[in-house]
Amino acid sequence: xxxxxxxxxxxxxxxxxxxxxxxxxxxxxxxxxxxxxxxxxxxxxxxxxxxxxxxxxxxxxxxxxxxxxxxxxxxxxxxxxxxxxxxxxxxxxxxxxxxxxxxxxxxxxxxxxxxxxxxxxxxxxxxxxxxxxxxxxxxxxxxxxxxxxxxxxxxxxxxxxxxxxxxxxxxxxxxxxxxxxxxxxxxxxxxxxxxxxxxxxxxxxxxxxxxxxxxxxxxxxxxxxxxxxxxxxxxxxxxxxxxxxxxxxxxxxxxxxxxxxxxxxxxxxxxxxxxxxxxxxxxxxxxxxxxxxxxxxxxxxxxxxxxxxxxxxxxxxxxxxxxxxxxxxxxxxxxxxxxxxxxxxxxxxxxxxxxxxxxxxxxxxxxxxxxxxxxxxxxxxxxxxxxxxxxxxxxxxxxxxxxxxxxxxxxxxxxxxxxxxxxxxxxxxxxxxxxxxxxx
Numbered sequence: 521x522x523x524x525x526x527x528x529x530x531x532x533x534x535x536x537x538x539x540x541x542x543x544x545x546x547x548x549x550x551x552x553x554x555x556x557x558x559x560x561x562x563x564x565x566x567x568x569x570x571x572x573x574x575x576x577x578x579x580x581x582x583x584x585x586x587x588x589x590x591x592x593x594x595x596x597x598x599x600x601x602x603x604x605x606x607x608x609x610x611x612x613x614x615x616x617x618x619x620x621x622x623x624x625x626x627x628x629x630x631x632x633x634x635x636x637x638x639x640x641x642x643x644x645x646x647x648x649x650x651x652x653x654x655x656x657x658x659x660x661x662x663x664x665x666x667x668x669x670x671x672x673x674x675x676x677x678x679x680x681x682x683x684x685x686x687x688x689x690x691x692x693x694x695x696x697x698x699x700x701x702x703x704x705x706x707x708x709x710x711x712x713x714x715x716x717x718x719x720x721x722x723x724x725x726x727x728x729x730x731x732x733x734x735x736x737x738x739x740x741x742x743x744x745x746x747x748x749x750x751x752x753x754x755x756x757x758x759x760x761x762x763x764x765x766x767x768x769x770x771x772x773x774x775x776x777x778x779x780x781x782x783x784x785x786x787x788x789x790x791x792x793x794x795x796x797x798x799x800x801x802x803x804x805x806x807x808x809x810x811x812x813x814x815x816x817x818x819x820x821x822x823x824x825x826x827x828x829x830x831x832x833x834x835x836x837x838x839x840x841x842x843x844x845x846x847x848x849x850x851x852x853x854x855x856x857x858x859x860x861x862x863x864x865x866x867x868x869x870x871x872x873x874x875x876x877x878x879x880x881x882x883x884x885x886x887x888x889x890x891x892x893x894x895x896x897x898x899x900x901x902x903x904x905x906x907x908x909x910x911x912x913x914x915x916x917x918x919x920x921x922x923x924x925x926x927x928x929x930x931x932x933x934x935x936x937x938x939x940x941x942x943x944x945x946x947x948x949x950x951x952x953x954x955x956x957x958x959x960x
Contacts, residue, residue: 526653526728529704530641533596534656535697536633539603541664542671542690543572543626545808549672550683557683558616571620573908575627576634577901583635584894588714592640592707599636600698602629604691611688634877634897639889642881643707646729647949651822654878655815662815662869666808673805709950712740713886739949743886755891763883766942767896770879773934774872775903777838778927781911782861783807807865811873814866818874826946827875828938834871835935838864842928849920876900882945 547569555565586595602625609622638657645653675685708721708728718741725733755764818830841864848857876896884892915923 526644526646529644530653530656532697532700532704533637533640534660535693535700536596536599536637537657537660538664538667539600539690539693539697540630540633541661541666542668542693543603543606543630543664544576545665545668546672546686546690547572547623548669549676550686553680553683554619558619560616564616568616568620568623570905570908572623572627572630573901573905575624575629576631577627577898577905579628579631580634580894580897580901581631582894583632583897584890584892586632587636587639587893588710588890591710591714592636592643593701593704595632595636596640596704597698597701599629599633600694600701602626602632604694604698607688607690607694611684611691631897631901634901635890635894638877638881639893640707642878642950643709643889644705644724644728646732647947649823650882651827651878651946652819654881655819655822655874657877658874659812659815659819662808662811662873666805666812669805669808708737709740709886709889712737713744736949739952740886755888755895760885760888760892763885763892764895766883767880767892768899769937769941770876771896771899772903773930773937774876774900775907776927776930777868777872777934778842778907778911778924779868779872780904780907781923781927782864806862810862810865811869814869815874818870822874822878823946826944827879828942828944830871830875831938831942832935834867835931835938837867837871839928839931839935841867842924842931846921846924846928849924879945882950883943886950 551565551569554560554568558564560568583595586598590598606622606626606629610619610626613619613622638654641654641657642650671689672686675682675689678685705724705727706720708724711717711721711724718737721740722733722737725736729736822830841860844860845857845864848854848860880896881889881893911923
């Protein structure tokens with residue numbers, strides 16, 4: 521990466537991904553102590569764990585509005601404020617209702633950052649390295665999950681208030697994110713499309729890549745001129761049906777792979793296979809590390825081999841591993857199931873995990889990118905909530921064999937989607953991608 525400034529900006533914004541991952545996973549170490557402290561019923565306990573996810577769905581649904589009206593940078597600043605307030609408020613909560621409120625605020629931050637951060641990075645990155653740059657966001661998500669697990673592990677013996685430290689430590693990276701975001705520039709595409717500020721946009725594009733800055737500036741202005749005199753762009757119009765369809769399908773496939781069922785309920789799955797005692801360590805640290813390692817690998821290949829190649833390799837891998845897990849449940853022979861699950865995580869991280877935020881941030885035209893990113897993110901989080909809620913019920917009534925067979929069949933459909941429908945977006949400018957996606 522020749523341009524160190526773009527790399528620094530991307531790393532700063534991707535810190536939002538680190539906080540996203542940390543905030544999502546950190547509750548796993550605190551939930552038992554919280555249940556005991558406030559004597560929560562099973563329903564209250566479930567609500568406590570899932571309240572952040574509810575906030576995430578809402579944050580993802582509404583995140584495109586401030587990103588369009590206030591700007592990408594300003595939205596990211598307020599996301600940082602949400603993370604900071606949420607971590608301090610949760611750690612210092614005096615009763616259950618206060619705790620629920622602050623965890624909900626953190627969820628809003630997670631949802632909004634899954635809209636604003638990948639979109640910002642895609643808009644400031646040179647086309648040739650855009651996959652790697654946006655991939656930094658997903659890399660930081662899994663890094664945040666891993667650090668949350670280790671942080672919880674080291675803080676578990678800090679007495680009755682250990683859970684407060686687990687949640688409160690997030691305030692430090694939140695504060696760093698909040699201060700660092702002040703030093704990144706606004707997206708040049710937003711400056712032109714929403715503010716008409718060509719001079720400032722040109723300055724930023726010159727820093728990004730002086731060799732292509734004029735060409736990129738002309739393409740953005742041309743794209744702006746084409747849409748300026750037309751009625752305000754509506755995402756759900758025939759013109760944008762291709763990117764809308766791609767974003768929804770991609771986000772749905774991401775979740776019907778069973779990824780969140782396996783990450784949230786891995787101890788339960790390991791117990792179903794009769795492993796029992798060491799399940800918690802295997803599921804958290806082990807799965808977290810494999811996820812981290814293969815996301816890092818994917819980031820190094822995504823611009824070289826392209827999005828479709830990674831998706832095709834990953835789809836075949838998850839079909840085989842899910843099929844093997846389903847077979848184990850049908851024949852009640854669980855030898856090798858933990859290995860299958862680790863290999864499954866590796867293939868998922870190498871494909872869907874790394875590609876989703878890159879691909880969705882690339883396929884929408886400038887004028888509807890914020891709302892398009894919000895649609896993809898909302899679909900992803902809504903399906904995550906559905907799968908997380910329904911998995912224990914379905915697996916109990918239908919058994920592990922049928923449940924994992926369903927995930928495997930969905931991944932066969934995903935492979936057909938990749939082969940027949942999914943376009944390749946590597947190395948093309950966002951404006952050129954617009955022209956291939958949109959019906960004029």
